[in-house]
Amino acid sequence: MSAGLAVQLDNVGFGYGEAQFHFDALLPAGEITAIMGPSGSGKSTFLNLVAGFEEPHGGTVRIGGADMAGVPPWQRPVSMIFQENNLFAHLPVEKNVALGRAPNLKLGEADRSAVAQALQATGLGGKEKRLPHELSGGERQRVAIARALVRERPVLILDEPFASLGPALRAEMVEEVRALHRRRGMTILFVTHHPEDAERLADQVVLLDDGRTIATGPAQDFFGAAAPEPFRRYLGKPLPSPG
Numbered sequence: 001m002s003a004g005l006a007v008q009l010d011n012v013g014f015g016y017g018e019a020q021f022h023f024d025a026l027l028p029a030g031e032i033t034a035i036m037g038p039s040g041s042g043k044s045t046f047l048n049l050v051a052g053f054e055e056p057h058g059g060t061v062r063i064g065g066a067d068m069a070g071v072p073p074w075q076r077p078v079s080m081i082f083q084e085n086n087l088f089a090h091l092p093v094e095k096n097v098a099l100g101r102a103p104n105l106k107l108g109e110a111d112r113s114a115v116a117q118a119l120q121a122t123g124l125g126g127k128e129k130r131l132p133h134e135l136s137g138g139e140r141q142r143v144a145i146a147r148a149l150v151r152e153r154p155v156l157i158l159d160e161p162f163a164s165l166g167p168a169l170r171a172e173m174v175e176e177v178r179a180l181h182r183r184r185g186m187t188i189l190f191v192t193h194h195p196e197d198a199e200r201l202a203d204q205v206v207l208l209d210d211g212r213t214i215a216t217g218p219a220q221d222f223f224g225a226a227a228p229e230p231f232r233r234y235l236g237k238p239l240p241s242p243g
């Protein structure tokens, strides 16, 4: 089991030259949060600060209450799945998954059983020996998800994991992630440009614009009648102005 840990960004400042960022957000333990916002608003940067690929210039990132300053990505209680290039091309499915468990591929009994379970859970049973190029795009993403699962980290980060998939497969993968969450209860952060993915999957929404967190709250508020105005604008559905 890897029950979730809360993720908190407290007054976090960062910059790439002209692109400046300021994030404040509390992502509750064990909940699924969708990170949304226009292209270039800072969604990947937000995730990279949590995962430890970037260090804040000011403020604090906390996971499970612990200050992550100076903690490298591999020592954080986090696994991250990127949009693509997740797999080693020369290794079969089962080894790509096993790498999440043992970077030297020396597996004990418990490791082997975790790998087998993750392959079953992601519907990859029977495809263990295939190389990545012998899989569909959706199957490759599932291998990446299986690898993240065997790591059993309390926080799972997905950066547009469904972007390369068609609508039917995307819906299927959303269900897959939801089922995993039901079983494991980890905290999940995911970036999506698709409001319907957020509506299906998220408990919370964080909306970014121009490097800042401009609205956060329960997904049911974002997708209900009382949606925050910046979110309506982002969706292209602003309230008509009075009068």
Ligand SMILES: Nc1ncnc2c1ncn2[C@@H]1O[C@H](COP(=O)(O)OP(=O)(O)OP(=O)(O)O)[C@@H](O)[C@H]1O
Residues within 6 Å of the ligand: 016, 019, 037, 038, 039, 040, 041, 042, 043, 044, 045, 046
């Ligand atoms: N390594 C980098 N060096 C310099 N600038 C960067 C770097 N990474 C991102 N940026 C800039 O920071 C801003 C935010 O980028 P980021 O990738 O976080 O946005 P995003 O919301 O994830 O965008 P998209 O939806 O297009 O993926 C952009 O203006 C981008 O050009």
